[in-house]
Amino acid sequence: MKFVDEVRIRVEAGDGGNGCVSFRREKYVPFGGPDGGDGGDGGDVILDAAENLNTLVDFRFHAVHRAGRGEKGGGANCTGARGEDCVLRVPVGTVVHDLATGEKLGDLTVAGQRLMVARGGFHGLGNTRFKSSTNRAPQRATPGTPGEKRDLLLELRLIADVGLLGLPNAGKSSLIRAISAAKPKVADYPFTTLHPNLGVVRVDDEQSFVVADIPGLIEGAAEGAGLGVQFLRHLARTHLLLHVLDVGIVSDDEPISAFAKVDAELAKWGQGVDLKPRWLVLNKLDTWTAVEAAARCDEIIAALGWQGPVYRISALRGDGLRQMVFDIMSFLERADTEYAEPDGLSPD
Template identity: 60%
Template sequence: MKFVDEALITVHAGKGGNGICSFRREKYVEYGGPNGGDGGHGGSVYLEADRAYNTLADFRFVSKYLAEDGEKGQTRNCTGKCGDDLVLKVPQGTVVIDVETEETLGELVKDGERLLVAQGGFRGLGNVRFKSSLNRAPRQCTNGTPGEVRKLKLELKVLADVGLLGYPNAGKSTLIRAISAAKPKVANYPFTTMHPNLGVVRVGVSQSFVVADIPGLIEGAAEGAGLGLRFLRHVARTRLLWHVVDVNPVDDDPVDAARAIVAELEKYSPELAARERWLVLNKTDLLPEDQQKEWIAHILEGLGWQGPVFEISALDGVGTQALVGKTMQYIEEMEEAKTATSALENPVGGEFEQAEPIS
C-alpha cells in the first residue's frame, strides 16, 4: 500500500433525537397524562490509534465520515435509541489538527489511545419532562441538537527509535536493508526514497528497535527545497539520529554535505538539532586502504566532531553490527533512566501512614 502521511477529512457527529409530545389514552385508565419520551443522543466521532495501521492511505479514498443519529422518543415514556459512536482507526503517531481554527486537538501515540473529535448532539426532551403540579398536560417538547461538524487535517509522524539523516545517495536505504527486513528501493540516482520506510532491527530474542529512513535532505530543505520539508517531521519523535555521510561522493565534499544537513536541522527545529546524533561514515570500502584513515580524519576535523563515530560499509555489512549493538545499549540505558525518573516522581504508595495500635 502506498505510504500517505497527510489527509484531510470531514467528520459529522450524529444529531440528537427529538423528544415527542404524547398522552396516555388507555381504556379503563381513569387518569391519563403525558408519556412522551426523550430522544436518543447522537453518536460521537473518535479517532483511535491502532498499531496495525502504518499509513493514512484509507482516508484518501473516503474523506467524509458520519456518526449515527439518535432516534426520536417513543410513547409510554420510552427513550429513543442513542446513535452508535463512530471510531476511526489511525496509525500511532497521528497528529489531529482542526483546519478552521488551526488548533491541534491532540496526538495519538499509544496503541488504543482514543481522541474525541466531534461531539454527538444531545437528546430532545419529551413532554413528560415538563409535567408539574401546575402543568398537568404539557404540550411542549424539544428537538435534539445537531452534532459537531469538523474538518480535520491528519498528519502522521512515524514512531521510531532511530532516524536516518543524510544527503541523497548517502546509502541510508542500503543501510536499513542491511540491518532489518525492510526492503526500500535502492538505485544509483538521487531521491530514490520517495517516502519514509520503517525497519525493525532485531538484536536479540527480546531486543529490537525501529529505524526510520526518510527521503534525503538537501540544502534549503527547511524552506521547502527537495522532499525534506515534508518528511523532516518523521524524525521529530526519534530518540537518536544516525547522520549517514558518504565518505567518497562523486561531486560534493562530505564535510560540506554534513554541515548542510546540520544547518537544515537547526532551521527546522533547534530542539531536534540538539538531539543525540551519531556520525555514520558509509561506503568506506570505496576508499583505498592507505588513504582511508587520513581521509576520515580530514572529515572529522572539518566537522569538529566530538561525538560517536562509526565507520561502515552498508553494502557489505561491515561495521553495522557494532553500530546496531551500541544503539541497542543506548536505547536500553534511556529506558532505564526514564523508569528511574518516573519512579522518583511517582513513588508507589506515597507517604507512609502511621499504623493504628492493635488493641
C-alpha cells in the same frame, strides 16, 4: 499502497433526537397522563489507533465522516435509540489538530488508544419530564442539540527510536537493509527513497529497536526543493539521529558540504529535531583500501571538528555494523531510564 502522512478531514457528530409530546390513551383508563419519551443522544466521532495501518491514504478519498443521529422519542415513554458512533481507524503515531483553532486535540501513540474528536448532541426531553402537580398535561418537549462539527488535520509521525539523515545516495537505504529486515529500494541514483521506511533491528532474542529511513534532503529543502522537509516530522519521536555521510566521493570537500547542507536544513526546520543527539556515520568504506579509508575518515572528522560518536562502516560489506547496533541499543536503554518518571509512567 501510497504513503500519505497528512490529510484534512471534516467530522460531524450526530444530532440528538427530539423529545416526544404524547399522552396515554388506553381503554378504561380515564385521564391518561403524558407519556412522551426522550430522544436518543447523537453518535460520537472517534479515532482508533490501529497497529496494522501505516498510512492515511484512505482519508484522501473520503474526507467527510458523519456519526448517526439520535432517534426521536416515542409514546409510551419510549426513548429514542442512540445514534451510531463513527469510528475511524488511523495509524499509531497520528497527531490530531483542530484546523479552526490550531488546538492539538490528541496524539495516538499506542495501539488501541481512542480519541473522541466530535461529541454527539444531547437528547431532547419528552413531555413526561415536564409533568408536575400544577401541569398535569404538559404540551412541551425539547429538541435534541446539534452534534459537534470540526475540520481536522491528521498528521502521521512514525514511531521510531532511531532516524537516518543524509543527502540522497548517502547509503541510508543500504544501511537499513543491512541491519534490519526492511527492503527499501536501492539504486545508484538520487531519490530512490520517496517515502519513509521503517525497519526493526533485532539485537538479540529480547532486544530490538526501530529505525526510520527518511528521504534524502538537499539544499533548499526547507523552501520545498527536492522532496522538501515534509518527512522531517517523522524524526520528532526519535531518540537518536544517525547522520550518514558518503566517504566514497572523490572530491575532498564534498562530504563536508553534504554535512553542512543537511545541518542547515535541520536548523531551518527546528521543532526540536536539530537538538536531538546525533552520531556521525561514515559510510562506503568499501570504495577505498583500508589505509585510504582510515585517512579519508580522519580528514573528514577533522574538517568537521566533530566531537561526538563516529562510526566507520560499509553497509555493503557489513563492516562496523555490529558494534554500531550494540552501541545504539545501549544508548536507547540509557535514554529510557533517564526519561522514565518516578511512578513508572512515560512523560507526555
